[in-house]
Amino acid sequence: MTSLICTLQDHRDDVNWCAFTSKLLATCSGDKTLRIYNTRDFSELPFSPLTGHGYGVHCCCFSTCGQFLASCSTDATTLVWSMDTGEIEAVLEHPGRSPVRVCAISPDSAHLVSGASDGTLALWDFPSKQLRRTGAVNDTTMVACSFSPCSQVFVTGSTYGDLRLWNLDMNQLHAEKNAHDLGVTCCTFAPSILSGGQVVQFRLASCGQDSHLKIWAINKLSSGACKMQLLHTLTGQSAPVLSCAYSSDGQLLVSGSVDKTVAVYDAINAVLLYTLNQHERYVTACSFSPTSPLIATGSMDKTVNIWRLEDGCSANGGKSIPERSALTSSDGRTTAGRLKLLVSDWSEEDVSSWLVEEGLGGLVDKFTANNIDGTELLGLTKETLASELHIESVGLRSKLLRKVEELKSESVCSGIPDEFLCPITRELMREPVIAADGYSYEREAIESWINTKNRSSPMTNLPLLTTLLTPNHTLKMAIGRWKTTH
Known part of the structure; x- marks a missing residue:
């Protein structure tokens, strides 16, 4: 064993x-x-x-x-x-x-x-x-x-x-x-x-x-x-x-x-x-x-x-x-582990894994067929569950929505929100900019990345179609508000 x-x-x-x-x-x-x-x-x-x-x-x-x-x-x-x-x-x-x-x-x-x-x-x-x-x-x-x-x-x-x-x-x-x-x-x-x-x-x-x-x-x-x-x-x-x-x-x-x-x-x-x-x-x-x-x-x-x-x-x-407690593990590790990524950043595979962990594995096929990722998961309502996902059981719909509400409440964490961290440096961003891959980075970090003559995305490894960087004012203001309250 x-x-x-x-x-x-x-x-x-x-x-x-x-x-x-x-x-x-x-x-x-x-x-x-x-x-x-x-x-x-x-x-x-x-x-x-x-x-x-x-x-x-x-x-x-x-x-x-x-x-x-x-x-x-x-x-x-x-x-x-x-x-x-x-x-x-x-x-x-x-x-x-x-x-x-x-x-x-x-x-x-x-x-x-x-x-x-x-x-x-x-x-x-x-x-x-x-x-x-x-x-x-x-x-x-x-x-x-x-x-x-x-x-x-x-x-x-x-x-x-x-x-x-x-x-x-x-x-x-x-x-x-x-x-x-x-x-x-x-x-x-x-x-x-x-x-x-x-x-x-x-x-x-x-x-x-x-x-x-x-x-x-x-x-x-x-x-x-x-x-x-x-x-x-x-x-x-x-x-x-x-x-x-x-x-x-x-x-x-x-x-x-x-x-x-x-x-x-x-x-x-x-x-x-x-x-x-x-x-x-x-x-x-x-x-x-x-x-x-x-x-x-x-x-x-x-x-x-x-x-x-x-x-x-x-x-x-x-x-x-099966899962078992490790010698140095702490209580509540399952919840903590799921929140290493914000729920809105979950992939379809993450959502499927979460359904299985919550005893809702029977819904995986429906969710996969409808391409439900983290963002879609958080936006589910009783109406969409019934009319679009065709989940007929009232009890099952209620259980699922209750689990989603628990996810939303668990997402309020004391650490720095992941979207505030530069994907390259993993540090809180001061001057966030949007690159051609759609991701936001600290300006200095992504400029240094590009200056190494590497024109691929740090996140996707696909070529960057342009090196133009656009200031992400919305994200910068959100980081400022978070810093003020913390």
Whole structure:
């Protein structure tokens, strides 16, 4: 079985990544910080949190020995930290100063790769921290990267949906286009190397916006050519899969999804073992401990859950682990988790999840068919429920409206309303402006973003049709009123 042993609640924004060594756990967040924990009791180290990035931190990874930690950020840098002191050892500025979305250190700790929002890649000599080579894939954002266990090749994944295999000379050995419809979100090599005859084989897991987790075989021939073959497509989660990780023996595979679940698979037989239901928002990160039967999962609910795999965890059956109280959880977590986003910002999937949580799962199909998102949910009336959604039961209509009224009352929170925070800096906006993607940003932050020659939206990754910024006077006045009353 699998049990939740503790919940870490120190980050103040979405948890974007987590990484283990035998002794440490590192987590990073949109709150610009990294936090380091001792895996013995998950107490935070004295020098934690690490503060050095100017914007949110997207990814972090340890060197193999655990002596160093690398982290990358929207601020266009990859920082290398000493795990002895917590001090910054090196600042690696990405070529072109584009926001860095992913970084990976090779198993032999000889190289580091960073991938950016403009599709560029930088290969660094890790011991000297010197830039060695650059590469690029046009018109996309690099969001995934993993080194093979031999450290000689690495795979990248992008929002375009492709997986590309590179060598250390930054030559493309293979391109698997349309590996994931709508985009790749994460990829990771299995730790083992399979060898036979003239072929060396690696296993790679990838996940994406198509709600699939895929297992690939990458065959490296003696001629130097590479072939990539899809072995399994795992469909244990019902929404985009955002993160995946192999266990240290390659026997298990874990993934986190927009449907708020964590799935644990038998990676060899491609069988779903467990579905873990504890997070209250999208599961954005997951990692196995290399030496202990532990999994860490991070989420947009700002928490990191630590799970223990007990004896018998390899049994089949796709068992679901019910929600239970964590050691450090507080009362009312379900309500708090749902309000990480304003209800008006809920997607159709968020509304469907809320219906299920409130015991109204029978209405999901009707709501989905009518494209009911958070804004539509808040505007429902008895008349629309009866005439447009055709909910005939008076009692069911009343129960639904009562739950909606509870949502409205719960939305009055003591913290800063999410729409007052700049999506880039996650700080209260002083000069909000509207960009071509329809979102509002702090003027200085979005201008800096655009000046890095990145013309894609920070929120959608789609191209900005114009760099014109329009002052959002209404939002500025609303922020002013809120500041006056708080």
